[in-house]
Amino acid sequence: MEMGVKLSNHSVDRLSSLSDDVIIEIISFLPLQFAIVTGSLSRRWCGLWTKVTSINIKLPDFKNFPDFMSHITSPSIYRFFVKYAVEVDDSISLSLLDFWFRQACDRNVRELKLACPPRFKGCSYRKNILPSFVLQTHSLTSIELYFVYNLQLPDDGQINLPNLKRLRFTRYRVDLKLLGTLIEACPSLEDLSLIDFFFMWTPERDDIKVFNRNLRRLVIDTGCIEDRRFAVVINAPKLEQLVCHTVKSAIFSFEVKPSALCEVKIEFINHNVRLQSRDEKKVMSEFYQAISNVSSLTLDDYVLHKVSSTVFCNVTRCTLIMKKWYNIKTVASLLELCPLLDVLTLKFDWDRRITRERNLGKPNRKRTSRRVLKRLEIEAYCTTYRKPGKSFLKLVQYLLSGAIDLEHFYFRAVGPKFFTEEVRKRMESKLCKLICECPMASSGCKVQFEGMFHKYVSRSNQG
Incomplete structure (x- = not known):
């Protein structure tokens, strides 16, 4: 108790020690209705919200204060965000929206964001939600439009956004x-x-x-x-x-x-x-x-089938999204196209049995022995109550057996919520057994499970 009294006597109100400019910058990141409420905290904060440099309003929650722009006294508004949360009616007219955008553009707005639902009352596809004069605002550096339709040119047909x-x-x-x-x-x-x-x-x-x-x-x-x-x-x-x-x-x-x-x-x-x-x-x-000269590549198996004659000589990080050709040959062909590959990420459903086991093919041992991988990442998505297929286990075994300098093996499984803890442990033990049986050349390969297998495992070849 004495310690608590001592601390309370020496406590410092750091928030009040901040300057008005810093406080205004802090409340500028709040939605405008919350920034206005901060005026009730103290007399000093009463009128600070009128000097905010960022305006974030959400309609129709803010429709009861349509003339808020007349209270803003800050000469510059850096960010202006307007979001329609639900369908609104004509209480917020398009002319009022135009007035808000006009005030923001006149105060050198830099970032502009407008989000609307696909359809809302009082405004059809033919009406222009975003005023055309916005496309002539020199100060704009960022424009984000969500669900905005029928963008129109200014009256003179010119667009002038030199700093966007x-x-x-x-x-x-x-x-x-x-x-x-x-x-x-x-x-x-x-x-x-x-x-x-x-x-x-x-x-x-x-x-x-x-x-x-x-x-x-x-x-x-x-x-x-x-x-x-x-x-x-x-x-x-x-x-x-x-x-x-x-x-x-x-x-x-x-x-x-x-x-x-x-x-x-x-x-x-x-x-x-x-x-x-x-x-x-x-x-x-x-x-x-x-x-072909990129260093980082993400593609699906359809694209891989089309680029079979292209060699990506500089790729060090590659992500393969397996949708249809779910077999060892698909991954083997990718490794041939990327001779300098260090990080390989595979994304697929482990319970999809598209390719028959007899068509998987046998990996070439000579090519496998030359493969150098430092990090192998596998993201498996399980959509049904089914254990990993044999083709999935063979694919993992093929990749681990041929990795010469593997330093990190990352496995993330995402499954439905009805998986019990017993099923998860059974799947995890099967994968751990598979990993332990694979001869990894690296002396300190780290194995990490996430997602469905929430356990973290660290393993060394020496152990």
Whole structure:
């Protein structure tokens, strides 16, 4: 008790010792309704919320205070986020939204984020949620749009975003001509993400043009597009990272080969439409050849089947997503394509029995003995109440038996919640037995289990 009294006598109110500028910066990260509530903490904090540099409002929770912008006295608003949590009615009119955006743009807003549900009352697809004058705000460095439709050009038809570095569209209804104009009108753009975007149906093939000389990261995810044929033409000489998650009928090509490209992720969705003509297959073959110098590669087994003649001579880290060709030959062919591979990550369902055991094939011992891996990661997803298949165990045994300098083996299993502790222990003991029987050349190989097998195991070859 005496110790508690002593500590209370020497306690210091560090929060009150902070300057007003620091306190304003702290409450600027709070949603605006919470920042206003902080004014009731003390007299000193009463009017600090009017000087916030970041505004984060959530509708319709904030619809009872529509004129809040008239109370903001800070000359600069760095971040302006508006989110529609649920469907709203006409109480928040589009003209009021325009007024909020106008005030933010006049105060040199840097980061802008707008999130809307796919459909909400009082606003149809034809109405422009994001005011067109936003596309002429020089101070903007980041724009994120979620579920925003029908983006329109300004009245004069000009886009002027000289300082924009990050642009992200999620579930955006694409006008491909406007999208191409917008990308070219951002000379400082470095990060472009098109997530689950979709566009109007046309009988001919659509082309997405990504032309930007300073672009360094490009993400194209067309997960919601089914049975569509389109092409992505990239002209970004400084591109460093490329992520593609799209349908098999998509065609990618480079007008200028990016010399700085170091990381590529390609995963195709299993839809019906595929490449048909020889020209399309030739373009994709040239695209795979253009990315052969990357150091980090993520691909699925469909892409691996298409790049069987391409050698990735600089790849040191590779992730293989196994969907269909679930056998040893698939992994063996990948190891042949990546001679300098150090880290290998496999992702698949261990209970899928697509390939018969008699078609697995026998690994080549000569090629296996030359393989050098420092880290092996396996992420298995179990979707049914079934023990690991023989093909899965053979695959793990094949990889471990041929790894010369293996230093770390990481295994993560994700299974349904109805797995009992007894079933988990049985699966874990089977894998541990398999690992212990494999001759690892490294003297201190570390084995780690996570996920379903929540136990951490550390093992040495000497023990």
